[in-house]
Amino acid sequence: MKLLVSLLLMCPLMISAQKGRGDLRFVFYNVENLFDPFDDSLKLDDEFLPGTIRHWTWDRFLEKEQNLYKVLACSGGWKPAELIGLCEVENRFVLNWLVRKTPLLKYNYRIIHEDSPDERGIDVALLYLPSKFKPLEWKSLSVGYYRGKAGYENLPGGLYRSSTSRNEGFELQDPTRDILYVRGLALERDTIHILICHWPSRWGGYLESLTERMEAARTVKWLLDSIWRLDIHARILVAGDLNDELSDPSLSSVLRVRIPGDKVRKTGDMAKIPGDKVRKTGDGAILSDNVQCYGCLYHTGSEQKIVEGGKKSSEPPGTLKYQGSWYEFDHVLVSGGFLSDSSLFVKPGGKRILAPDFLFEKDPASPGKKPFRTYIGYKYHGGFSDHLPVYIDIWQK
Known part of the structure; x- marks a missing residue:
């Protein structure tokens, strides 16, 4: 208990904001390569083994897990975040260790996770408090042309997606992370739908990799349309490291993300x-x-710089910093059903970046600070992640 209190005292901004906390908090965090130090012969995880280029040892794994515990404990304020989406996790083992072998154990988090076809073996996952969220259905959905499979692929709600209705013949250059879809009962009030994503990276160049993120966006759009076909008022969260910003065509053209207050x-x-x-x-x-x-999907995010009392937000201008520039790749998008005056709702301007001081370090190459990450290149740095967490509060009437 003393450890938890000491940790929360490191998060004064989060604690001061606790008065305005919603009834259910959703957090998303790219945890930067949460690997175990054991070899998986079916995946390309050799970098994260003892004696290889990153010298990933058991002690470093334990330090990483403790670092992540500190961030997640801080993310909810004086009480734990009820829902946590994660990406860049290798397997169930690292998730079990996080929720059972760190002080997060006291919160009794449960795990939803499926193995993805990603060649490195990194997946997405959802942690939830069973007292606040009851899963009713979950499914892992592939991104890209469904290789070697004709006919139809099941979608939630009993709908189907025809393989011929997609980009026929389009294959991703490399297999990527699946989209995790979860439908559940929140706060014993109403059903919400959650999509956890980690879209293909910009490795190899922005234009060279754009088609793969466009295909990921189309997969999300098909899933959204299948949900809206059953319930146009559905409350949906789409969260993840999308490796694109709002102005990029995957979000602006395919998903057509709006800003609350658009005319x-x-x-x-x-x-x-x-x-x-x-x-x-x-x-x-x-x-x-x-x-x-x-x-429709909406971004209720930090670029609006709105906080209580009309003051400007002190948040950083993005969730990761690359070559001196900030980018907002980590998103929590909501459907219009969440912005209505109903039993469960999200306030416009509600998506925020979690930015306690301990997640930063001085940037020697450009003005200001940068996220305190685990590795800089192949050199171990001992920090938290190269991304900052984001969160949004859900309120009940």
Whole structure:
């Protein structure tokens, strides 16, 4: 208990924000290569073994797990985050160690995880508190052309996706991480849908790798459409390291992500939120500044720089820093059903970047700070991750 209290005292910004904390907090974190030090002959994990280029030892593995415990314990404030999405985890073993062999044990987190076809063996996962979230269904969905498989692939809700309706003949250069889909009952109130993603990286160049992220976005879009076909008011979270920003075509063109407050023509598929202001246009349509489309995705994020009291946010301008520039690759997107005045809802501007001081170090190559990461190149650095966590609060009426 003393260790936990000491840790929380390291997170003054999170604790001061606790008064405004929602009823359920969702956190997403790219944990930067959480590997065990054991060889998996079926995966390309040789870098993370003792005696190889990264000298990944048992002691370093234990230090990494303790570091991640500190971040996750901090992420919820005085009480634990109820839902935690993770990426860059090797297997079930490293997840079990995190929730059972660190002080996170006291919270009784449960794990949802499926092995992905990624050649390095890194996966995505969801941790949840069973007292706050009850899984009803989960499924791991492939990204890219379904190799050697004709016919149909099952989608949640009993729907199907035809392999011929996708980019026929398109194959990813390398297998990538599956998308983890989870449907569950939140706070014993209503059903929510969660998609945990880790889209293909920009390795090899932005343009050279863009088609693979576009295919990942199309896979997400098919899944969203299958959910909305059953329930246009569905509450959906799409979270992950997407390796793209809002302006990139995977998000702007394929998923068509919006910002709350976008001026839209009001139709029957719009959800009214408090403070809505509408006005008629010359052609008789109703133009609204504050109405959300149900069958749409929204970014409620940190670029709005809105905090309580109207003050500007002190958050960094992104979730990772590369060659002196910040990028926001880590997203939590929500459907319009979450922005309506209903039993479970998310506030506009609600997605935040977790940025306690201990996650940073001075950047010697450019002004300001940068995330305190585990490795710099192949040199062990002993930090947390090259990404910062993001979170969003869900409220109940």
